[in-house]
Amino acid sequence: xxxxxxxxxxxxxxxxxxxxxxxxxxxxxxxxxxxxxxxxxxxxxxxxxxxxxxxxxxxxxxxxxxxxxxxxxxxxxxxxxxxxxxxxxxxxxxxx
Amino acid sequence: xxxxxxxxxxxxxxxxxxxxxxxxxxxxxxxxxxxxxxxxxxxxxxxxxxxxxxxxxxxxxxxxxxxxxxxxxxxxxxxxxxxxxxxxxxxxxxxxxxxxxxxxxxxxxxxxxxxxxxxxxxxxxxxxxxxxxxxxxxxxxxxxx
Numbered sequence: 001x002x003x004x005x006x007x008x009x010x011x012x013x014x015x016x017x018x019x020x021x022x023x024x025x026x027x028x029x030x031x032x033x034x035x036x037x038x039x040x041x042x043x044x045x046x047x048x049x050x051x052x053x054x055x056x057x058x059x060x061x062x063x064x065x066x067x068x069x070x071x072x073x074x075x076x077x078x079x080x081x082x083x084x085x086x087x088x089x090x091x092x093x094x095x096x
Numbered sequence: 097x098x099x100x101x102x103x104x105x106x107x108x109x110x111x112x113x114x115x116x117x118x119x120x121x122x123x124x125x126x127x128x129x130x131x132x133x134x135x136x137x138x139x140x141x142x143x144x145x146x147x148x149x150x151x152x153x154x155x156x157x158x159x160x161x162x163x164x165x166x167x168x169x170x171x172x173x174x175x176x177x178x179x180x181x182x183x184x185x186x187x188x189x190x191x192x193x194x195x196x197x198x199x200x201x202x203x204x205x206x207x208x209x210x211x212x213x214x215x216x217x218x219x220x221x222x223x224x225x226x227x228x229x230x231x232x233x234x235x236x237x238x239x240x241x
Binding site: 008009010012013014016017020021054055056057074075076077078079 | 144148149150151152154155156160162163164165187188189198200206207210211213214217218
């Protein structure tokens with residue numbers, strides 16, 4: 001199981017919708033991913049694999065945490081793109 | 097069931113706004129009038145854009161302004177407006193035609209609101225209805241069913 005974090009600034013709006021959509025994608029595709037959710041204050045203490053956030057917040061986080069795997073989402077209800085973003089990460093971890 | 101995410105008088109169609117700031121103020125006006133949020137909550141939503149960027153433009157044409165509860169939220173509530181002329185936030189998802197303001201003080205109600213909105217934002221017919229109807233009850237039904 002891989003651990004993903006969904007984060008946004010306040011942690012009460014955009015990222016909650018993103019979390020709902022990501023959980024739907026994970027369940028529909030049976031991906032080995034669990035989701036946690038936080039506002040930006042929780043990012044520093046996150047010990048999992050990937051951080052999902054909104055596209056412009058992602059730019060900021062990438063600058064602050066250059067060694068982390070960070071995904072910026074432009075359309076939070078685009079499940080096709082969300083699936084692709086998740087699979088892109090999983091592909092980096094599956095060595096044949 | 098039976099819980100209402102949005103009230104008819106929190107919905108406005110084809111409002112006129114010169115810029116994103118006026119668009120947020122007008123969309124949030126019913127929440128202020130109904131004492132769901134304090135006026136400073138509206139100012140906080142605007143301040144967030146100015147200092148931290150328009151991150152809540154969450155998909156093409158849709159902005160979902162909100163702020164932290166401690167900034168003047170009084171009740172958990174949602175308001176919605178469509179714009180006669182789209183506004184620009186300086187975001188990749190511009191131009192914005194639909195604005196949904198959120199206020200959250202009750203986690204459980206808010207989660208219900210959010211999951212309904214998450215559902216609606218994925219439905220094309222929801223936006224078609226927003227573009228064509230002038231009946232607030234029709235829009236309410238989408239949210240409250």
